[in-house]
Amino acid sequence: MARERIRTEEYGKIRRITWKGKPAADAYYRDSAGNRKRILRTADTWPRAERALKDALKDLFVESESDLTPTSTVAELIDLWWLEWLASKPAVQTVVTYESRKRQIVKGLGGVQLRECTVPRVDRFLKSVKQSKAHRTILRAAFGLAVRHGAMKHNPMHNVASMPAKARSERRAPQAPDAAAVAEMLTLFRAWDRGKDGRGVTRNHPLEDFGKIEFATGARTNEVLALTWDDIDLDAKQPTVTIRATLIQDEHGKVLRQEFPKTENSERRLLLPQFAVEVLLRRRVESYNEKVFPNGRGGWIQDANFRRRWWHEALKGSKYEGIVPKDFRKAVATLVARQMDAKTASRQLGNTETVALKHYIQRAAEGPDATALLESAFRSAVPDVETD
Template identity: 35%
Template sequence: MPRQRMLPGEHGRITERSHGGKYYATTYFRDSDGKRRRVERSSDKSAEDARRMLQRHLKDRRPPITEQEVTDRSTLSELFELWIVAKADQDGVSEQTVDQYRQVWARHGANQLGALRIREVDTTRAHRHVQAMGATTQAKRLRMILLGMMATAVRFGVITVNPIRETKPAKAVPKKVVRKIPAEDLSRVRASVREYADREGPGPRPGRLLPAFVDLLVATGARPNEVLALRWSDCDLNADPPTVTIRGTLIDHGRIEGKPLHRQDRRKGDAPEHTVLLPRIGVEALEQLKTYASGDGPVFANREGGWMSLANMRRSLRAALPEDLRAVITPHTFRRAVATVVRDKLGSEKAQQQLSHAKLATTEKHYLQRHTAGPDVRAVLDEYTGVRE
């Protein structure tokens, strides 16, 4: 009677031998691709140790991988390079996003995990590393990078389960509560930045554009770098009503390695251009800036006529604000304030339209001050309960 053929995943009898002071354990294994292969492991200690090493290998064995870029001998650093190129080419992520991923990997992954081979990374090791980074944005980004890298390894058949799926970053601290800027505080802010811009003294005044910047943030609800990316061709003060159209955003120094401050001719997430009707405060700000504008350059031009960095604007704003407002007012605070004011008067959908969010949930979750008082529903509940005066 012929010998029964091994099924995929089964192995034959393990044989042991010694040679030159080393011990060897050998068997034949039928891999999941159906091929029968000779498998061997060795030990300097004993034949039994060689047998145990072989048995451990057989338990997690995968068929050998040939002629592909990712193998069971690939390190995480090698895997990262393959993954990031595919991320840019196939998923179409922006250049600055790719650079952010590279910076996160270089700082938190390359030296700590990069030399490990793919199969040497388990959930426990990865979870411990991500947790040690604390409740930071960097930890979340590293986990996302590792998740994508290991998904690539799964697709190449190097591993069967993504070990990063069950990892979690450290628990985040509670998010700051979104609060609108009360009208009286907004008046203080505007007065403070005007006083800072008009101050007397020798030398250049770094805050000369600050009042118009704050007013346009309030007038549009746009992101700070979208306001700073405005060109005069984006502004139509002769329209009825006057408008600005947001078509791009500024990318600050260092956001993309090797690139200086520059304008990106598309909005965040490749969102379509967004036209905003200007209230009087926005029209007056642009009319003031127009008095010393030249050509179709930046609305907020530096002294050389180039783009004005958000870092400089943020620094000037902080210097201009009273001590009690510095901790609560940043350039991005005005976007949330505008959203809340519009919601309170016109509803959440109008706030979403003003901010140009694709989803109402984004506006409600991140940009609106939460209602802390219920509506007047007394008549409805009296009718429901049948209680009358």
């Protein structure tokens, strides 16, 4: 019967022998490269020689403190993966988002050992939380790390159920306000900007001006709020705005300008219509720092204040209550797509054409007037048809 092959990073039978007249113990082992080698230790007695040999073998195969084992917990795995992931220098906003998802994962699975992370267990966890792509991305990457460390044989994320798709009744085609609705909302914004707050102090907020620039560009909220005067060229024959940054919040809630936009398609230079030029010329004369839309203290406007307080309060009680800044992007996309084409609309928004069609461009309620074409085709095919 053939002798069983020693596995990599394991050793075979320990033998007691005499080596140069001394008690000794030896064994064969295979190193991490798969090479078969012999190791020997001597002592004044065979038990001591055998003990010395076992200590030497233990040193050969000892794992570093960072290595994972099947008995390591998910919390330990996530901590190790997190440090490795941070070393790749992800975007600050991504770190903020992933940190909250990481806490949910540790809360729900943290004490589970890796050998206990079966597909059913991980699947139940994902179904128990309002899962997002971030939950799945973190778990897939972390379990992948465990597989690479030899602590898991398979990545359970490969077999968990897909994210539940929205029911057809829950999917809404893009609904965009038309230019008349935008004009009415701008009037509401103007009244709110010039109104008084709960203390009786005039607000003097830039909501109307923001709305005009949003409608002039179709840019994202935080792209407009991140604009500086270096991004605006009002002296050109055709004034332009360059979208090349966005506002983000760091892990401490501080608002920062990120010197690149959301996606590769987002960086773009847009021609400005005259109504936007007039707004920017006035704001340029009144400006006191580099920001186009500073807050009352000269800093960046916080997204939460802008969307949840200013915008919401300005439209509260009107027929436009519930409209959000993203709907202005839809209005721009729909208008440009209908007057030009979807590809041009996507370039205006800084999206791909697929994304623009799926999320921003409202489908036409009426079909085209193809009556003449259809009549001609029918008469050509059936020239002698009689009609009553």
